[in-house]
Amino acid sequence: MIENLIAELERKREKLKELGGEDRRKKQHDKGKLDARERLELLFDDGIFMELDPFVKHRCVFFGMDKKDIPAEGVICAVGTVNGRVTFAFSQDFTSAGGSVGEMGAKKMVKTIELAARAGAPVVGINDGGGARIQEGVDALSGYGHIFMANAKYSGVIPQIAVIAGPCAGGAAYSPALMDMVIVVDKISQMFITGPQVIKAVTGETISAEELGGADVHFTVSGNAHFKAPTDKEAINLVKLILSYLPQNWKTLPQSSTAPSADIIPELDKIIPIDPKQPYNMKDVINLVADSNTFLEFYAGFAPNAITGFARIEGKVVGIVANQPSVWAGSLDINAADKISYFVRLCNAYNIPIVNLIDVPGFLPGVNQEFGGIIRHGAKMLYAYAEATVPKVSIILRKAYGGAYLAMCSKEMGADFVFAWPTAEIAVMGPEGAVNIVFKKEIAASDDPEKTRQAKIAEYREKFSTPYFAASRGYIDNIIKPSETKVYIANALKILETKMSEKIKKKAGLIPL
Ligand code: HXC
Numbered sequence: 001m002i003e004n005l006i007a008e009l010e011r012k013r014e015k016l017k018e019l020g021g022e023d024r025r026k027k028q029h030d031k032g033k034l035d036a037r038e039r040l041e042l043l044f045d046d047g048i049f050m051e052l053d054p055f056v057k058h059r060c061v062f063f064g065m066d067k068k069d070i071p072a073e074g075v076i077c078a079v080g081t082v083n084g085r086v087t088f089a090f091s092q093d094f095t096s097a098g099g100s101v102g103e104m105g106a107k108k109m110v111k112t113i114e115l116a117a118r119a120g121a122p123v124v125g126i127n128d129g130g131g132a133r134i135q136e137g138v139d140a141l142s143g144y145g146h147i148f149m150a151n152a153k154y155s156g157v158i159p160q161i162a163v164i165a166g167p168c169a170g171g172a173a174y175s176p177a178l179m180d181m182v183i184v185v186d187k188i189s190q191m192f193i194t195g196p197q198v199i200k201a202v203t204g205e206t207i208s209a210e211e212l213g214g215a216d217v218h219f220t221v222s223g224n225a226h227f228k229a230p231t232d233k234e235a236i237n238l239v240k241l242i243l244s245y246l247p248q249n250w251k252t253l254p255q256s257s258t259a260p261s262a263d264i265i266p267e268l269d270k271i272i273p274i275d276p277k278q279p280y281n282m283k284d285v286i287n288l289v290a291d292s293n294t295f296l297e298f299y300a301g302f303a304p305n306a307i308t309g310f311a312r313i314e315g316k317v318v319g320i321v322a323n324q325p326s327v328w329a330g331s332l333d334i335n336a337a338d339k340i341s342y343f344v345r346l347c348n349a350y351n352i353p354i355v356n357l358i359d360v361p362g363f364l365p366g367v368n369q370e371f372g373g374i375i376r377h378g379a380k381m382l383y384a385y386a387e388a389t390v391p392k393v394s395i396i397l398r399k400a401y402g403g404a405y406l407a408m409c410s411k412e413m414g415a416d417f418v419f420a421w422p423t424a425e426i427a428v429m430g431p432e433g434a435v436n437i438v439f440k441k442e443i444a445a446s447d448d449p450e451k452t453r454q455a456k457i458a459e460y461r462e463k464f465s466t467p468y469f470a471a472s473r474g475y476i477d478n479i480i481k482p483s484e485t486k487v488y489i490a491n492a493l494k495i496l497e498t499k500m501s502e503k504i505k506k507k508a509g510l511i512p513l
Pocket of ligand 1: 097129130131134135141169171
């Protein structure tokens with residue numbers, strides 16, 4: 001008797017593996033996509049996972065749905081290990097009802113997120129579906145409401161990583177948007193709130209689905225995606241790499257790896273061009289300071305005038321925030337401000353110390369920037385650094401001008417250590433601009449205005465275009481040789497391992513949004 005029951009269970013299990021059937025799986029593969037189960041097999045160690053709720057069924061009776069059996073309700077929920085660490089995941093099955101999410105599928109996803117939070121383990125969401133199941137009407141909308149609620153509730157509790165491995169249309173896109181990180185897949189991801197047809201009908205604009213919601217647009221323009229992968233297979237591998245930089249939950253620390261002790265890096269002494277207007281590539285500095293091959297750029301395609309990413313220093317995970325002098329001289333615009341503020345908050349949520357590499361001439365001037373609210377966006381950076389209690393170490397390499405000097409985490413904004421290279425220039429603005437304002441009348445009245453202007457520039461440069469004035473006031477903790485940078489950062493991080501921080505009691509602060 002029991003044999004029959006076991007045989008029946010085995011049959012049901014085998015059936016589930018077929019997903020939406022041979023034909024639909026072939027179609028999925030023909031699009032260059034893995035299916036929902038293959039993706040999970042790739043994610044979990046040895047392809048092994050425990051499935052959650054495989055036998056859940058929808059209870060919709062409208063539009064012929066009462067006769068429609070949807071395997072696993074169109075979403076495979078699972079728990080397993082990734083690099084030996086417990087991880088939860090849900091994977092939408094496009095071959096079953098187009099991966100659409102109804103009342104019961106949503107319940108499965110919410111249950112997975114809640115179990116992950118209870119276990120204190122990350123959750124990975126693989127999105128590949130048509131969004132809210134149309135036949136289920138408000139039941140499907142309510143389902144998504146519960147998903148959004150769970151995403152928001154556990155934000156900052158456990159890492160939540162979303163992969164857009166197919167369509168993710170309509171309001172459904174708000175679930176990945178509420179997760180910590182979004183990975184898009186080249187030529188495969190399609191993410192928008194209102195699709196091309198709706199836009200055409202309402203505004204008359206014509207645009208293809210790829211141009212509107214493809215991987216590139218979210219990676220480089222909208223800022224909705226933090227990572228881009230060439231295939232869904234590589235997106236899953238990227239998830240595993242990202243998880244290696246994150247702790248299991250907010251109460252734990254990221255795992256350290258073994259690495260050689262920090263040492264002098266002679267190349268850094270020659271990295272900054274003599275001419276302060278000459279650009280250089282800040283990524284060269286980052287790759288020298290970080291343990292070899294550990295820098296993983298976050299938001300690489302968005303606001304390239306700023307750089308954010310995870311790295312390791314002496315094996316310990318750090319978040320790097322830097323200006324990029326080779327793009328707009330590294331000045332901060334609206335997008336860079338959003339990018340940095342978000343990354344700082346992400347690091348703070350997951351106990352990742354922040355290292356700031358500063359070479360910033362200021363906020364980007366422009367009518368668009370002012371109209372777009374650069375004040376409000378720039379304020380996010382100040383807020384994010386001010387509220388971050390993780391260790392914060394700032395290195396001023398060259399320019400640190402005006403509000404941008406403060407917004408990149410100066411001493412006042414809570415940097416625990418600030419070190420400056422001898423090339424550092426810390427001032428309200430650059431010499432030329434400053435002299436033109438302060439000595440305007442004197443220059444105009446002089447016999448040789450250009451000579452007077454140059455003399456004033458030289459005077460200003462001597463006073464402020466060195467770190468010694470700031471050091472004399474204690475705004476920086478020390479002036480260091482560039483080659484000593486990694487040693488100073490590593491020491492600072494060791495000192496700060498037991499950092500104490502106190503929060504002012506209040507209900508909720510109001511970060512400018
Ligand atoms: C029910 C759906 C569905 C949906 C797709 N399907 N989306 N079923 N509800 N939302 C079904 C199709 O009927 C089809 O079933 C199968 O999935 C495959 O879909 P196709 O259209 O044949 O595939 P394709 O041409 O690749 O196009 C995929 C697609 C398109 C781009 C996702 O189906 C589409 O635009 N779907 C609707 C997207 C949408 O507007 N969703 C609602 C979003 S609002 P058969 O059986 O014929 O193969 C939303 C709100 C969330 O999500 C909550 C907000 C608050």
